Amino acid sequence: MAKRDRLSGNEAVAIALRQINPDVFPAFPITPSTEIPQYFASFAANGEVDTEFIPVESEHSSMSAAIGASAAGARALTATSSCGLAYMWEELYIAASNRLPLALALVNRALSGPININCDHSDSMGARDSGWIQVYAENNQEAYDNMVQAFRISEHNDVRLPIMICQDGFITSHAVENIELLEDEEVKGFVGAYEPENYLLNPECPMAVGPYSVTDYYMEAKRNQAEGTRHVERVMLEVAEEFEKLSGRAYGLFEAYRLEDADRAVVMIGSAAGTTKDAIDKLREKGEKVGLLKIRLFRPFPADAIAEALKNVKAVAVMDRAEGYTNQGGPLGADVMSALFRARSSALAVNIVYGLGGRDVRVEDMEQVFAELKTIIDNNDAGETYRYMGVRE
Amino acid sequence: MSKHTEIRWHGRGGQGAKTAALLLADVAFQTGKYVQGFPEYGPERMGAPITAYNRISDTVIRAHSNIYDPQYVVVVDESLLETVDVTGGLKEDGAILINTERTKEEIIPHLKGYKGDVYVIDARKISMEALGKYFPNTPLLAAIVKVAEIMDKDIFLREMKASFRHKFASKPEVIDGNMKALEMAFEEVC
Numbered sequence: 001m002a003k004r005d006r007l008s009g010n011e012a013v014a015i016a017l018r019q020i021n022p023d024v025f026p027a028f029p030i031t032p033s034t035e036i037p038q039y040f041a042s043f044a045a046n047g048e049v050d051t052e053f054i055p056v057e058s059e060h061s062s063m064s065a066a067i068g069a070s071a072a073g074a075r076a077l078t079a080t081s082s083c084g085l086a087y088m089w090e091e092l093y094i095a096a097s098n099r100l101p102l103a104l105a106l107v108n109r110a111l112s113g114p115i116n117i118n119c120d121h122s123d124s125m126g127a128r129d130s131g132w133i134q135v136y137a138e139n140n141q142e143a144y145d146n147m148v149q150a151f152r153i154s155e156h157n158d159v160r161l162p163i164m165i166c167q168d169g170f171i172t173s174h175a176v177e178n179i180e181l182l183e184d185e186e187v188k189g190f191v192g193a194y195e196p197e198n199y200l201l202n203p204e205c206p207m208a209v210g211p212y213s214v215t216d217y218y219m220e221a222k223r224n225q226a227e228g229t230r231h232v233e234r235v236m237l238e239v240a241e242e243f244e245k246l247s248g249r250a251y252g253l254f255e256a257y258r259l260e261d262a263d264r265a266v267v268m269i270g271s272a273a274g275t276t277k278d279a280i281d282k283l284r285e286k287g288e289k290v291g292l293l294k295i296r297l298f299r300p301f302p303a304d305a306i307a308e309a310l311k312n313v314k315a316v317a318v319m320d321r322a323e324g325y326t327n328q329g330g331p332l333g334a335d336v337m338s339a340l341f342r343a344r345s346s347a348l349a350v351n352i353v354y355g356l357g358g359r360d361v362r363v364e365d366m367e368q369v370f371a372e373l374k375t376i377i378d379n380n381d382a383g384e385t386y387r388y389m390g391v392r393e
Numbered sequence: 394m395s396k397h398t399e400i401r402w403h404g405r406g407g408q409g410a411k412t413a414a415l416l417l418a419d420v421a422f423q424t425g426k427y428v429q430g431f432p433e434y435g436p437e438r439m440g441a442p443i444t445a446y447n448r449i450s451d452t453v454i455r456a457h458s459n460i461y462d463p464q465y466v467v468v469v470d471e472s473l474l475e476t477v478d479v480t481g482g483l484k485e486d487g488a489i490l491i492n493t494e495r496t497k498e499e500i501i502p503h504l505k506g507y508k509g510d511v512y513v514i515d516a517r518k519i520s521m522e523a524l525g526k527y528f529p530n531t532p533l534l535a536a537i538v539k540v541a542e543i544m545d546k547d548i549f550l551r552e553m554k555a556s557f558r559h560k561f562a563s564k565p566e567v568i569d570g571n572m573k574a575l576e577m578a579f580e581e582v583c
Contacts, residue, residue: 006418006419006422006428008415117434118434139455139457168457170431170433170434171431171457172457174431174434175429175430175457176418176428176429176430176431177428177429177454178422178427178428178453178454271457272457274455274456274457275455275457277455278455278456360458361457361458362458362459362461363458
C-alpha cells in the first residue's frame with residue numbers, strides 16, 4: 001500500500017535508507033547533503049535501523065570506510081556533495097575498480113570557485129569517468145525511487161559496481177513536495193538480503209582486495225571493470241520493471257516526454273526537466289511539436305537508445321548544468337552529439353550551458369530555447385553550437 | 394477551474410521564513426493539495442535577507458523555478474521594505490501581508506504604489522503575548538492561511554495542533570502558546 005506524504009528530497013532519501021536498513025553508513029556532513037546522514041543518525045539512535053553509523057572526520061574517510069565495509073561483505077553507503085565528492089576522488093576509482101557494490105547519495109552542488117552552495121552538476125560530472133554508475137532524479141519521488149532500486153543494480157552479479165544516486169541540491173533536496181512512499185516491508189522485500197559471492201570476512205575463501213597490479217595484469221583488470229558496465233543498462237531495466245510492478249511507477253534509462261512526434265527536443269538532466277515539461281505543454285497548446293529527453297542513467301551512457309529516441313527530431317538542444325572547458329560545451333553535450341554522429345543523425349544540435357551555481361531556470365527560459373531551435377530549423381543552420389543560457393555577458 | 398496559488402516569503406536569516414513556508418506546505422498537504430515549499434539560500438548567515446516560496450495546487454506541480462509573479466507576498470521583517478523589492482512581480486489582484494506595528498495606512502506609502510490588497514499584522518505583539526518570545530513565523534503562517542484562503546480556520550487549527558504535537562513532542566509545554574498565537578493571528582490580521 002502506497003503512503004502519500006510530503007517530504008524534502010533529503011528526507012525522502014533518508015527514509016529510503018531507513019527502509020533498506022544497510023549494514024554500514026559512514027558519513028561526514030557537507031551542505032546540502034548533510035540532512036541525509038543527520039536524519040539517518042536519529043533513525044540509528046532510535047533503534048529504527050541496526051546500521052553501524054560511523055561519523056568520520058572527512059569524506060576521504062567516509063568513502064574509505066564504505067569501501068572497507070563493502071569489501072568485508074557488508075551493504076554500505078555514504079552521502080556527500082560538491083567538495084566532499086572531490087575529496088573522495090581517489091576512493092571513487094578504488095571502489096569501482098575493485099567491483100564493490102556500494103551506494104553514494106549525492107546531492108549535486110557546484111564546485112568551488114567561487115565558493116557556492118547551490119546546485120549544478122559540476123561535482124558528479126567530474127566523476128563521470130570514475131567507473132561509477134550515475135543515476136539522476138527530476139524530483140523527490142524519483143530520488144526516493146532511485147535509491148530504493150540502487151542496491152539491486154549495484155549488487156547484481158553481472159554488474160558489481162558502485163552507484164551514485166544524484167539529486168539537485170536545494171532545488172529538490174530542500175524542497176518539500178508530495179511523494180508516495182512504499183511500505184517498509186515492501187522495500188525490504190524488493191531490495192532483499194545482500195549475499196556477496198566473495199568477501200574479505202569469508203574464512204572459507206581467503207582473498208585479497210586492492211593489491212598492486214603490475215603492467216602485465218593492469219589492463220586485464222580495467223577490461224574486466226568495463227565488462228561490469230556493459231550489463232548496467234539491461235540490469236537497470238530489469239530492476240525498473242520489477243519496481244513498476246511494486247509501485248506502479250515506470251522508469252527507463254531516460255524519460256521521453258512528448259518526444260514521439262517532436263521536431264525539436266531538449267536533452268537535460270535533473271530538476272529543470274520538470275520546468276521544461278511545463279514549457280512543452282504551453283507550446284504544445286499552440287501546436288508546436290516540442291519534446292524532452294530527460295537523462296536518468298548517465299553512466300554508463302545509453303547512447304544507442306538515446307540516438308534512437310531522437311531519430312525524428314530536426315533540432316536538439318543539449319543542456320549542460322556544468323562547464324566542460326573544452327571550448328565545445330559540457331559533458332552531456334559531448335556524449336549526446338557523439339551518439340547522434342554514430343547513429344548518422346542529421347539533426348542540428350547545439351549545446352547550452354545553464355544553471356551554474358544555482359542560476360534559476362524558468363519556464364520562459366525553456367520556451368526561449370525551443371524558439372532558438374525553431375530559428376535553427378528555419379535557417380537550416382545550427383549557428384553557434386556552444387551557447388550559454390541566463391548569463392550576463 | 395483548478396486553483397493554483399503562489400506565495401513568496403521575504404525574511405531575514407533566523408526569523409523562520411523558511412520554516413513557515415515548509416509548515417504551510419505541510420498543512421496544505423493535509424487538505425489533499427499538491428504542494429511545494431522551498432527556500433532560496435544566499436550566504437547562510439543570521440540577519441541576511443532570505444526568500445522562501447510556496448506553490449499550492451489542485452494539480453501536480455512540476456516547475457522547479459523560483460516564483461517571480463506571486464499572488465501573495467509575506468514580509469516577515471518590515472525593514473526589508475526599504476532594501477528588497479518585495480512587491481516585484483506581485484499580482485495586482487493579489488495581496489501583500491506585512492509584519493508591522495504600523496497601520497495599513499502608514500505602510501502603504503512604502504509599497505512603491507502597489508495597487509493590490511494590503512494586510513498588516515503585529516506578529517511581535519502576538520508572539521510576545523502568546524509565547525513570551527519573538528517567533529514571527531507562527532502568527533504569519535495563520536495570517537497568510539486566512540488572507541490567501543488556503544483552508545478553513547477550524548481545519549487549519551486542527552492540523553496545526555497535530556503538527557505541533559509531533560514537532561514539539563519533547564517540549565509539549567509550548568504547544569498551547571503556539572496554538573494561541575495562531576488563533577490570535579487569525580483574528581487580528583486586517
